[in-house]
Amino acid sequence: MVTTVKNRRFEDEDSGLGIRHFQIFLLFLALTVAYALRVNLSVAVVAMTDSNAVNPNFPEYAWSEKIKSLLLSSFFWGYVVTQVPAGQLARKYGGKVMILSGLTICSILNILTPICARIGGWQLVCALRVVEGLCQGVVFPSTHTILSHWAPPKERATLGTCAYSGNQFGTIIMLATSGVIAASPIGWPSIFYISGGIGCVWSVVYFFFGAGSPQECKTISAEEKKLIEMSQADELSSAQELPKEQLPTPWLSFFTSPAFLVLIVSHSVHNWGFWTLLTEIPSYMKNILGKDIKSNALLSSLPYVCMFAMSFVFSSISAQLNNRNCISRVTSRKLFNSIGLWIPMVTLIALGYVNPDQSELAVVLLCFTVGMNGATYLGFNMNHIDLSPNFAGILMGITNGVANIMSIIAPLIVGFIVTDEHDPDQWRIVFFIAAAFYLVGNALYVIFGKANVQPWNDPPAKPRRNSTPQVESQH
Numbered sequence: 001m002v003t004t005v006k007n008r009r010f011e012d013e014d015s016g017l018g019i020r021h022f023q024i025f026l027l028f029l030a031l032t033v034a035y036a037l038r039v040n041l042s043v044a045v046v047a048m049t050d051s052n053a054v055n056p057n058f059p060e061y062a063w064s065e066k067i068k069s070l071l072l073s074s075f076f077w078g079y080v081v082t083q084v085p086a087g088q089l090a091r092k093y094g095g096k097v098m099i100l101s102g103l104t105i106c107s108i109l110n111i112l113t114p115i116c117a118r119i120g121g122w123q124l125v126c127a128l129r130v131v132e133g134l135c136q137g138v139v140f141p142s143t144h145t146i147l148s149h150w151a152p153p154k155e156r157a158t159l160g161t162c163a164y165s166g167n168q169f170g171t172i173i174m175l176a177t178s179g180v181i182a183a184s185p186i187g188w189p190s191i192f193y194i195s196g197g198i199g200c201v202w203s204v205v206y207f208f209f210g211a212g213s214p215q216e217c218k219t220i221s222a223e224e225k226k227l228i229e230m231s232q233a234d235e236l237s238s239a240q241e242l243p244k245e246q247l248p249t250p251w252l253s254f255f256t257s258p259a260f261l262v263l264i265v266s267h268s269v270h271n272w273g274f275w276t277l278l279t280e281i282p283s284y285m286k287n288i289l290g291k292d293i294k295s296n297a298l299l300s301s302l303p304y305v306c307m308f309a310m311s312f313v314f315s316s317i318s319a320q321l322n323n324r325n326c327i328s329r330v331t332s333r334k335l336f337n338s339i340g341l342w343i344p345m346v347t348l349i350a351l352g353y354v355n356p357d358q359s360e361l362a363v364v365l366l367c368f369t370v371g372m373n374g375a376t377y378l379g380f381n382m383n384h385i386d387l388s389p390n391f392a393g394i395l396m397g398i399t400n401g402v403a404n405i406m407s408i409i410a411p412l413i414v415g416f417i418v419t420d421e422h423d424p425d426q427w428r429i430v431f432f433i434a435a436a437f438y439l440v441g442n443a444l445y446v447i448f449g450k451a452n453v454q455p456w457n458d459p460p461a462k463p464r465r466n467s468t469p470q471v472e473s474q475h
């Protein structure tokens with residue numbers, strides 16, 4: 001009881017911005033870069049296959065709709081492979097090392113994309129995207145590992161939302177600017193040169209100023225470090241005798257936990273809908289709504305502007321509910337997950353019945369669908385750390401790995417269903433499939449989801465002579 005009172009006092013004493021907020025900002029920039037590198041091909045491929053619509057002075061490639069779908073999904077072939085190993089490596093070597101190395105290599109490879117397209121065609125571009133996916137597979141597990149060190153439990157949802165909103169910001173910047181860049185004198189190759197160059201700049205900044213945990217940070221004050229450690233101590237078992245990175249990984253417990261299994265399902269259905277829209281919105285805008293590459297790019301980014309803004313709105317609502325103790329953590333997770341999946345389910349069904357001449361309504365529904373997805377940051381996305389602060393990176397690696405199998409399948413299914421990209425009936429099927437996934441996935445999460453630290457967070461270890469309890473954030 002005394003410890004709990006002290007922990008609350010440390011939380012209450014905190015005010016203003018600290019080093020942990022700066023570290024979260026660096027993670028925000030990391031995810032901005034990651035998603036810019038990830039989605040730039042979604043718009044670039046439109047210009048690469050139709051140069052007359054943008055700038056005829058640059059190469060054009062006769063790639064079919066199926067080849068384009070193959071290219072858009074190839075990133076995820078490599079991405080899913082490194083998810084689980086990345087969680088383990090981040091625990092062992094630190095989240096900073098993993099995220100820094102992964103994004104640096106990915107940025108360099110992105111710069112090489114136009115050259116690969118010229119000398120090796122779509123086959124070499126496909127291979128390059130696979131390798132980029134391998135590199136980016138470390139990003140989410142490393143981010144969750146770093147968050148588990150830096151975020152006090154009461155700030156977890158807010159800081160996590162701030163970091164992961166970089167996903168949308170990177171998407172917005174890339175979708176909004178790619179069309180303009182492609183139509184400019186520097187042409188579509190500069191989409192890859194600019195985004196890759198910015199990634200290299202971030203790598204230099206993070207090398208000097210980033211830190212994987214408070215213990216690694218040389219500029220953090222003793223007061224803030226103590227605040228983080230004490231606030232996280234309540235989530236630890238008094239029996240935990242080993243440092244976090246030396247705890248044995250309870251694999252069997254992971255896959256026999258209903259709370260974790262429904263987390264996998266929820267993450268997977270979210271990814272199906274999210275990546276179906278993210279990779280196919282530019283094609284839908286062009287072929288169904290008749291938008292040219294410039295207005296296409298700007299309109300394609302608009303739904304993610306809504307998601308970026310709404311994620312902070314939902315975060316503020318969550319913080320108010322939390323501060324006033326209005327609802328429990330598990331109720332909060334399920335509430336926001338339902339907002340983020342079931343409301344988009346309804347709007348996707350409505351989108352399927354929009355006529356091609358109702359482009360304004362289609363854009364509004366797309367904005368509403370993607371904007372409401374922002375609530376999931378306060379739902380399943382932070383649930384890994386709730387269930388197990390010690391193994392959050394590995395849990396994220398598992399769920400993100402399985403979920404991104406959906407990211408591979410979704411564009412391929414679209415390519416299989418949409419044989420005539422000008423047929424709205426075929427696009428209707430695509431939207432209905434995504435809505436069905438949202439319905440089932442969130443229903444299971446609402447029934448079986450939990451938000452308390454699970455017993456397997458502290459697996460049994462052999463007794464040690466010096467058994468000083470370790471706080472979760474120690475490295």
